[in-house]
Amino acid sequence: MLRLIKLVRERESTLSAMTMCNFTKVIAFLKFILVPHGFLLRVWCVRETLLGQRRCVVRIRAGWQHALWVMSGVVVLILLSAQTGGAQNGLGAQARVLETGSAIRASQNALSLELVISQPVPYRLRVLAGPPRLVMDFNTLDWAGVDLGAQVPRSHVRALRQGQLPDGWSRLVLDMGAPFGLASSEQRIDASTGQAVISVQLVRMDLDAFERAAQDEGRFAVLSGGAFLHPEAAPAPAAPVARRKPxxxxxxxxxxxxxxxxxxxxxxxxxxxxxxxxxxxxxxxxxxxxxxxxxxxxxxxxxxxxxxxxxxxxxxxxxxxxxxxxxxxxxxxxxxxxxxxxxxxxxxxxxxxxxxxxxxxxxxxxxxxxxxxxxxxxxxxxxxxxxxxxxxxxxxxxxxxxxxxxxxxxxxxxxxxxxxxxxxxxxxxxxxxxxxxxxxxxxxxxxxxxxxxxxxxxxxxxxxxxxxxxxxxxxxx
Ligand SMILES: [Zn+2]
Missing domain, CATH: 3.40.630.40 (Zn-dependent exopeptidases)
Incomplete structure (x- = not known):
């Protein structure tokens, strides 16, 4: 039994760095080795924050034939909700933004964004009007505390918001100081390091051209969720729901x-x-x-x-x-x-x-x-x-x-x-x-x-x- 407890302790200490997918496997493994020995194992997970941080409590209890509680452990898993999805897609661990090389640069009539990330990710981007915004969604990305907006003049970027969407995508929103429209975007992958760079070029436009290029706010919100958009932007019309009985x-x-x-x-x-x-x-x-x-x-x-x-x-x-x-x-x-x-x-x-x-x-x-x-x-x-x-x-x-x-x-x-x-x-x-x-x-x-x-x-x-x-x-x- 002591050997089992030691094994569990070792396992527990490695849990904090794991993705939810691995966590599930570890729990299945623990059940596999412990249950035949008369132990009971319970896991509770509570979603705690917008960033998808979860607290999971793993409690291992001796079966009725033993008299004592053997151990109770608390494991905090910092993980983002779509990690499981990413792992299932074969992408393995979640992609992270890397500080070195990541930047937003501004010149008179242009704005560019370079994101260096630990591995390539699916992404999508849109511009929205009223006020002009660039919205980028990634599946999925850990911002790792990288602050992109520090050096950018307010004439170009008024505010920058980043966080997790409920469906597991990660979102970056730039409130732009002027109408900068999309000129190009690409993701380059470095074959030797496996890292990727997402690069977006924006150029200054007149407001009419920008508004024509911008996606309709309501449609955007219905398709991909209104999270982190500008608080003063026109509210998205509610999706038409036919009245029906439950x-x-x-x-x-x-x-x-x-x-x-x-x-x-x-x-x-x-x-x-x-x-x-x-x-x-x-x-x-x-x-x-x-x-x-x-x-x-x-x-x-x-x-x-x-x-x-x-x-x-x-x-x-x-x-x-x-x-x-x-x-x-x-x-x-x-x-x-x-x-x-x-x-x-x-x-x-x-x-x-x-x-x-x-x-x-x-x-x-x-x-x-x-x-x-x-x-x-x-x-x-x-x-x-x-x-x-x-x-x-x-x-x-x-x-x-x-x-x-x-x-x-x-x-x-x-x-x-x-x-x-x-x-x-x-x-x-x-x-x-x-x-x-x-x-x-x-x-x-x-x-x-x-x-x-x-x-x-x-x-x-x-x-x-x-x-x-x-x-x-x-x-x-
Ligand atoms: Zn029945």
């Missing part, structure tokens, strides 16, 4: 070759399909939501296929419906499961694995599924979705509780449920009850009880939607 995707679990749990000739797949239809009816009658279903008959749908169906329906919220059986037969009452990297208890691990097994039986390739879930949990988009999913779970518990229906003693739990990994859509898996509990099974077969449950879930969804709208408004501000 869409709830109901996902009755199992189906076809996968019956789910079975008790006395009753199949979970049938119970949850009947319930989903009942819930759909209640929701449609109330009129707040549009409703779609991942299946409306007894057919097999892969877990991935369920997420794809939700996307195709442009769903705003995803609810997977189940009534599984647990081997120990002790669990009863409703439970809401959220996506998490480790199971909150043994039954969560059992259920997540069991749901994946049907996909494997049907020949769906689940290789790398664990990595995929780790990637989702660490992605930037998930940082927005996770609290919304948490609110969804809390609203569901509130609604079911308010209706006087039985809840499990730990009503919100988490696990690596493949079907919950849509990164942009709050998702939850509801165990309406457990078929392994005779009392729950009787309820699940009682149409009066299921109607009460359907009304309770509809209440919950309405409650959640109202809160979510209010919170989204706050977040936007």
């Amino acid at each position: 869409v709830v995707m109901l996902d009755p679990g199992h189906g076809g070759l996968d019956p789910g749990a079975e008790r006395g000739g009753i199949r979970e797949a049938d119970l949850v399909l009947t319930f989903a239809r009942q819930l759909r009816e209640v929701l449609v009658r109330r009129g707040l939501f549009d409703v779609a279903m991942t299946r409306d008959e007894d057919v097999f749908v892969s877990l991935d296929g369920r997420i794809r169906a939700a996307r195709a329906a442009q769903a705003d919220v995803f609810l997977s419906l189940h009534a599984d059986a647990l081997p120990e037969g002790l669990a009863s009452g409703a439970v809401i499961y959220l996506l998490g990297d480790t199971a909150s208890d043994d039954s969560a691990a059992y259920l997540a694995e069991r749901h994946d097994r049907a996909d494997m039986l049907a020949g769906v390739d689940l290789t790398g599924n664990t990595d995929e879930i780790a990637r989702v949990l660490m992605s930037v988009a998930w940082q927005d979705t996770a609290p919304r999913a948490r609110d969804l779970a809390e609203s569901l518990v509130e609604g079911v509780g308010a209706a006087g229906l039985r809840l499990h003693r730990r009503p919100i739990q988490s696990g690596a449920f493949t079907v919950l990994r849509a990164v942009d859509m709050p998702s939850a898996l509801v165990e309406l009850g457990f078929m392994s509990s005779p009392r729950d099974l009787a309820n699940l077969r009682d149409p009066d009880w299921t109607l009460r449950m359907a009304e309770a879930l509809a209440d919950s969804l309405e409650l959640w939607h109202e809160r979510d709208m209010a919170l989204q408004g706050l977040r936007r501000r």
